[in-house]
Amino acid sequence: MLSKKTKYGLKALAYLASQKEKAPVQISEIAKCENISQKFLESILLSLRKSGFLGSKKGKGGGYYLIKEPNEILMTDVMRVLEGPISMVPCVSLNFYEKCADCRDEATCSVNKLMLMVRDANLEVYRNNTLADLIIS
Amino acid sequence: MLSKKTKYGLKALAYLASQKEKAPVQISEIAKCENISQKFLESILLSLRKSGFLGSKKGKGGGYYLIKEPNEILMTDVMRVLEGPISMVPCVSLNFYEKCADCRDEATCSVNKLMLMVRDANLEVYRNNTLADLIIS
DNA sequence: TGCTTACTCTATTAAATTAATAGGATAATA
DNA sequence: TATTATCCTATTAATTTAATAGAGTAAGCA
Numbered sequence: 001m002l003s004k005k006t007k008y009g010l011k012a013l014a015y016l017a018s019q020k021e022k023a024p025v026q027i028s029e030i031a032k033c034e035n036i037s038q039k040f041l042e043s044i045l046l047s048l049r050k051s052g053f054l055g056s057k058k059g060k061g062g063g064y065y066l067i068k069e070p071n072e073i074l075m076t077d078v079m080r081v082l083e084g085p086i087s088m089v090p091c092v093s094l095n096f097y098e099k100c101a102d103c104r105d106e107a108t109c110s111v112n113k114l115m116l117m118v119r120d121a122n123l124e125v126y127r128n129n130t131l132a133d134l135i136i137s
Numbered sequence: 138m139l140s141k142k143t144k145y146g147l148k149a150l151a152y153l154a155s156q157k158e159k160a161p162v163q164i165s166e167i168a169k170c171e172n173i174s175q176k177f178l179e180s181i182l183l184s185l186r187k188s189g190f191l192g193s194k195k196g197k198g199g200g201y202y203l204i205k206e207p208n209e210i211l212m213t214d215v216m217r218v219l220e221g222p223i224s225m226v227p228c229v230s231l232n233f234y235e236k237c238a239d240c241r242d243e244a245t246c247s248v249n250k251l252m253l254m255v256r257d258a259n260l261e262v263y264r265n266n267t268l269a270d271l272i273i274s
Numbered sequence: 275t276g277c278t279t280a281c282t283c284t285a286t287t288a289a290a291t292t293a294a295t296a297g298g299a300t301a302a303t304a
Numbered sequence: 305t306a307t308t309a310t311c312c313t314a315t316t317a318a319t320t321t322a323a324t325a326g327a328g329t330a331a332g333c334a
Contacts, residue, residue, distance in 0.1 A: 002225040004322065007248055014247035026280070035239035040323055046282070058281050059331030075251065088139040102172035110151035110271035111144055114212065117266070121258040129254070134247035141293065163309070177294055183311070196302030197308045 006082040008036045009044045010134075013053065013078065017070040017131050024056070024063030044082075051081045070132035079126055086126065087119045094119075143219040145173045146181045147271075150190065150215065154207040154268050161193070161200030181219075188218045207269035216263055223263065224256045231256075 011034045016025060027045060031038035045064050048054045053073065054064045066073070079086060080095060090098035091106055092115045099106075106112045148171045153162060164182060168175035182201050185191045190210065191201045203210070216223060217232060227235035228243055229252045236243075243249045 001222075002248075002252065003320095007226070010248050010251070011246075024280095028280085037323060039325080042281075043283090043323095049281095056281060057331075058279080058329075060279050060333075062280050062331070064281085085138075089144070108273045109148075110273065111139075111147050113271050113273065114147065114262075114266065115139065117262045118259060121262045122255060125251075125254045125258045129251065134250050136245045136247065136250065140291095161309095165309085174294060176296080179310080180294095180312090186310095193310060194302075195300075195308080195310045197304070199302070199309050201310085 003083060004040070005044055006079070008034070008041055009048060009082040010078070011036070012041060012045060012064075013048070013066075013073070013131055014134055016054070016064065016066050017073075018135050018137075022065060024061065024065045026063040029063075048081065053078065053081070066131075070135065071130045073131040074127065075129045075131070075134075076123065076126040078131070086122050087115065089115045092116045092119050140220060141177075142181055143216070145171070145178055146185060146219040147215070148173070149178060149182060149201075150185070150203075150210070150268055151271055153191070153201065153203050154210075155272050155274070159202060161198065161202045163200040166200075184218065190215065190218070203268075207272065208267045210268040212263040212266045212268070212271075213260065215268070223259050224252065226252045229253045229256050 012030050015030050015034060019025060027042055028038055030036070030045075031041045045054060045056075049056050049064065053067060055067045056062070056064050076086070085093045085096040087093035087096070089100070089111065090096055091100045091103065091109075091112055100109075100112075103109050103112070149167050152167050152171060156162060164179055165175055167173070167182075168178045182191060182193075186193050186201065190204060192204045193199070193201050213223065222230045222233040224230035224233070226237070226248065227233060228237045228240065228246075228249055237246075237249075240246050240249070
C-alpha cells in the first residue's frame with residue numbers, strides 16, 4: 001500500500017506543477033485544496049525541500065515552489081524520497097541493497113527471482129514518467 | 138515492502154513445488170529448512186489451504202501438499218491471498234476497489250494516474266508467472 | 275524597530291498493522 | 305488408545321505510520 005506520506009507528497013507536487021504562476025504557494029493553501037492535514041503536510045514538504053525538489057520562502061508572500069521544471073522531475077527520484085526503496089525486498093534493491101538474514105542463497109531464491117521482475121516493471125514505469133506526465137487537466 | 142507473511146508463504150509454496158515426491162510435507166520441515174518461525178508458518182499455510190492452494194493431512198505422515206501443479210498456480214492469485222491487493226491504492230484496484238475519501242475526482246488525480254500504470258506493470262508480471270517459473274535449481 | 279506571516283525543527287502521542295507466541299482442540303494413523 | 309501433526313482462537317509484542325503540539329527562525333513591511 002502507498003503510504004499517506006507519499007500520496008500527499010505526490011498531490012502537493014502535482015498541485016505546484018499545475019500552477020500557472022511560479023510564485024510560492026503556502027502550505028495552508030495546498031492542505032486545504034487537497035484535503036491534507038496541514039501539520040503532516042508541513043513535514044512532507046520539508047523533506048521534499050531537503051531532497052532538492054522544492055524551494056521555500058519564509059514570511060509574507062512565502063511558501064513552496066518547484067525548483068525544476070515538472071518535465072525534469074523523474075518519478076523514480078520522487079518515489080525514492082517519499083516512499084523509500086522501489087523494490088519490495090532489500091535483496092533486489094539498487095539503492096538500498098541488503099542481504100536477507102534468513103536467506104541461504106539469492107541465486108536460487110524464488111522470492112528474489114519474482115521480486116526482481118517486479119522491481120524492473122516498477123522501475124520501467126517510474127523512469128518513463130515525470131511530474132509533468134501526471135498533470136491531467 | 139513485502140510482508141514477512143508473503144515472503145514466508147512464497148518460500149513455503151516454492152519448497153513444496155520443488156519436492157520430487159508428492160507426499161505431504163510437515164510444517165516443521167519447511168520451517169526448519171527455510172528459517173521461518175514454525176507457529177507463524179502454521180497460520181500462513183492454513184490460509185493457503187483455505188484459499189485452495191494447499192491440501193493437508195493430519196496425524197502421522199501428515200503435512201501439506203500442493204493441490205494443483207506448480208505451472209497452474211498463477212502468481213496473481215497467490216499474491217492476492219498472501220499480500221492482499223496488487224494495487225497500491227484502493228482507487229485503482231480491480232478486486233478491492235474503493236473510492237478515496239479525500240479525492241475529488243479520479244479522472245484528474247495524478248496519484249490515480251500513476252498508480253494505474255504501476256498496477257498494470259505489476260499485473261503483467263504476476264499474470265505471466267506461475268509457481269513453476271520461480272523454481273530455479 | 276517591531277509586528278505579522280509562514281516556514282523550520284524537535285519531540286511526543288495515537289493509531290494501525292504486522293509478527294510472533296501460547297495452548298488446547300481435532301483428526302488420522304498404527 | 306497413544307502418538308503425531310494439523311486446526312483454531314486469543315493474546316501479546318514489535319514496528320511502522322499518521323497526526324499533533326509548540327517553540328524557533330527568517331523574511332517582509334510599516
